[in-house]
Amino acid sequence: MKLVTFVYQHQERVGAVDDTGDIVDLARAYAGYLREAEGKPHADQLAAAILGRDMIEFLQRGERSLEAARKALTYAKTKRNNDNGGIVFNRQQIRLMAPVPRPGALISAGKNFSDHVAEMASKKGPVAPVAFLKLPGTVIGPEDDIPHPPEVKNLDYEVELAVIIGKPCIEVSEKEALEYVVGYSAFNDISARDIIRSENKTGIHLMGKSFPGFAPMGPYLVTKDEIPDPQNLKVKLSVNGEVRQDSNLGYMIFNIHAMIAYWSQMGLNPGDVLTTGTPRGVAAGRKPDQTPWWLKPNDIVEAEVEKVGCLRNRIVSE
Amino acid sequence: MKIYLGLLEGSLPHQTRLFSALDGKLIDLTLAYSAYLAQGQEARTNAYELAAYYIPSTLAGFLEHGEQSLKALEEAVSFSSKSGVDEMRGPGGEKVAYDPTEIRILPPLQKPEKSFVIGFSDRARVEAIPRAEIPSGFYKLPQTFVTSGAPIVLPRFSEEVDADACLAIVIGKAGRRILPAQAWDHVAGVTLLIDITARDINRREGLTTNNLLGKNFPSSTSLGPAMLLKPPRKDLEAIEVELSIDGSVKQKFTLRDCVFTIEQIIARWSILGIKPGDFFAIGGSLTLQNDRLQSPVPLKAGFNLRCFSPAIGELSHPIVSSGGIHR
Numbered sequence: 260m261k262l263v264t265f266v267y268q269h270q271e272r273v274g275a276v277d278d279t280g281d282i283v284d285l286a287r288a289y290a291g292y293l294r295e296a297e298g299k300p301h302a303d304q305l306a307a308a309i310l311g312r313d314m315i316e317f318l319q320r321g322e323r324s325l326e327a328a329r330k331a332l333t334y335a336k337t338k339r340n341n342d343n344g345g346i347v348f349n350r351q352q353i354r355l356m357a358p359v360p361r362p363g364a365l366i367s368a369g370k371n372f373s374d375h376v377a378e379m380a381s382k383k384g385p386v387a388p389v390a391f392l393k394l395p396g397t398v399i400g401p402e403d404d405i406p407h408p409p410e411v412k413n414l415d416y417e418v419e420l421a422v423i424i425g426k427p428c429i430e431v432s433e434k435e436a437l438e439y440v441v442g443y444s445a446f447n448d449i450s451a452r453d454i455i456r457s458e459n460k461t462g463i464h465l466m467g468k469s470f471p472g473f474a475p476m477g478p479y480l481v482t483k484d485e486i487p488d489p490q491n492l493k494v495k496l497s498v499n500g501e502v503r504q505d506s507n508l509g510y511m512i513f514n515i516h517a518m519i520a521y522w523s524q525m526g527l528n529p530g531d532v533l534t535t536g537t538p539r540g541v542a543a544g545r546k547p548d549q550t551p552w553w554l555k556p557n558d559i560v561e562a563e564v565e566k567v568g569c570l571r572n573r574i575v576s577e
Numbered sequence: 578m579k580i581y582l583g584l585l586e587g588s589l590p591h592q593t594r595l596f597s598a599l600d601g602k603l604i605d606l607t608l609a610y611s612a613y614l615a616q617g618q619e620a621r622t623n624a625y626e627l628a629a630y631y632i633p634s635t636l637a638g639f640l641e642h643g644e645q646s647l648k649a650l651e652e653a654v655s656f657s658s659k660s661g662v663d664e665m666r667g668p669g670g671e672k673v674a675y676d677p678t679e680i681r682i683l684p685p686l687q688k689p690e691k692s693f694v695i696g697f698s699d700r701a702r703v704e705a706i707p708r709a710e711i712p713s714g715f716y717k718l719p720q721t722f723v724t725s726g727a728p729i730v731l732p733r734f735s736e737e738v739d740a741d742a743c744l745a746i747v748i749g750k751a752g753r754r755i756l757p758a759q760a761w762d763h764v765a766g767v768t769l770l771i772d773i774t775a776r777d778i779n780r781r782e783g784l785t786t787n788n789l790l791g792k793n794f795p796s797s798t799s800l801g802p803a804m805l806l807k808p809p810r811k812d813l814e815a816i817e818v819e820l821s822i823d824g825s826v827k828q829k830f831t832l833r834d835c836v837f838t839i840e841q842i843i844a845r846w847s848i849l850g851i852k853p854g855d856f857f858a859i860g861g862s863l864t865l866q867n868d869r870l871q872s873p874v875p876l877k878a879g880f881n882l883r884c885f886s887p888a889i890g891e892l893s894h895p896i897v898s899s900g901g902i903h904r
Binding site: 363364366385387390391392394408410429457458461464465469471521524525526 | 690691693696711713714715716718719720732733734781782785786787788789790793794795846848849850
């Protein structure tokens with residue numbers, strides 16, 4: 260199943276993509292199902308209780324909300340040709356947000372592909388998983404604009420896979436790690452290299468990774484049943500159609516299991532997001548001259564993860 | 578004036594309320610304001626709804642309304658004071674004043690977008706290392722927040738956990754790229770914060786310029802117990818904060834000990850944008866003993882950790898091992 264968060268008439272809603280690519284409003288569809296098939300009174304209220312009011316509440320409900328979502332999708336098929344009462348929308352009627360628009364924690368791996376470690380002239384790979392926190396407020400949707408802040412000279416991109424946690428997860432083993440994942444999304448870890456360089460002196464990366472809009476994510480949360488082997492997915496990023504990054508998640512130094520096991524020591528919750536780190540091909544790694552590759556206003560950045568989805572964001576001057 | 582976020586005994590987790598202390602009681606500010614609107618000279622029939630709008634269920638929501646909510650707070654408190662705390666009732670006769678034992682106090686801010694601790698802010702620390710030119714900071718995840726009374730659980734993965742007391746400057750007005758001269762207008766108040774660090778992990782993470790597991794684990798941030806509305810700037814600078822372990826004082830500072838001013842910190846970090854309810858915690862990063870700098874004292878199970886400020890209140894915590902908590 261492909262889950263989304265979308266906006267219709269200024270309201271944020273949780274949805275799922277149907278066979279035709281349209282978006283089904285899960286709360287409305289499930290309420291319809293409860294009313295018609297099960298004869299429930301106050302069906303809207305019950306649907307909200309079962310599905311939650313946003314994606315994090317949806318994920319907190321675990322398998323029960325996923326099961327309800329499947330029923331809602333089946334019910335919505337019968338409503339396609341009717342006056343559907345705001346249940347099914349085509350993509351032009353709505354705006355997609357990131358599937359998890361406000362993750363509790365957004366943990367982004369650094370130095371996690373050997374080819375990227377080499378291009379960034381780092382001495383050696385890490386001994387333990389390296390990651391930093393991006394501010395959850397930096398998350399934007401799959402087609403939103405990325406503001407180019409006037410403070411930043413060296414704006415860069417990093418295609419990654421976002422791994423979305425579905426169950427409370429504390430000190431889990433690598434072997435059981437994937438049981439705590441609900442699904443995956445595409446992710447672009449936008450980075451201000453010049454700000455990060457200045458932060459190196461004080462030892463903490465924060466501002467250079469967390470300007471508003473520095474975390475495009477989406478377009479879907481693809482549930483894990485559709486991705487049997489997340490460790491073998493192609494990742495690709497292009498700027499204005501020119502391919503810059505082209506690799507595979509098989510080259511990760513600490514794989515997805517290891518990342519979840521390690522970061523579960525801090526306690527992870529439904530809707531927390533771990534991103535994998537990026538392979539070679541970032542602007543900062545271009546030799547000898549990086550200048551042509553820094554992102555600039557009007558560039559179109561496309562970040563794609565095989566089977567998971569593609570982000571398409573325009574850089575705009577702020 | 579101090580504002581607490583709390584839950585009435587027996588109420589549901591989302592039914593948080595704002596309280597202020599008056600004559601030894603905690604008064605429910607929303608209901609007190611309802612009473613003012615219904616019974617006072619305004620005699621409004623929509624008193625409950627208006628009161629819930631201006632004094633909502635969260636501190637961040639309250640701060641969003643700016644001056645209007647501050648005025649509502651003032652009216653609610655002065656009306657309660659005039660009516661007498663013990664006689665005070667809501668428009669429908671509801672109880673307004675509670676014994677502090679009837680309220681579970683929560684961290685005053687629940688999900689700020691920017692909950693930063695400003696690194697190397699202690700003058701002594703900075704004198705020991707090359708002086709930083711800009712105030713750097715790190716982010717404490719809201720899911721790590723606890724408040725006074727909660728046990729602080731030593732994480733299994735660390736051999737060396739310690740604590741730093743901080744004064745957190747709470748933002749009351751949104752803005753971006755704020756000039757130092759305007760920064761004070763964006764401050765709503767202050768609260769206390771204890772930054773718990775797994776120092777061995779933090780040291781290792783420092784080698785790769787990250788700062789995550791060593792600073793963010795369950796109960797690694799204590800916040801509260803109340804937000805003190807901002808006093809005049811010179812009074813704020815005089816607020817004393819101390820950290821003690823089992824009654825022995827380990828850190829003591831005021832904002833005058835910080836190498837960066839509030840204005841410099843807000844000017845720097847508002848580049849990313851700030852919102853009501855965000856905070857910047859400034860604190861002592863080295864331990865003073867007999868006026869000499871000491872390494873921080875590692876916390877052990879059974880210790881009592883206390884951060885105290887006469888103006889704000891206290892955060893007091895038993896330290897427990899991870900084995901002592903049932904997961």
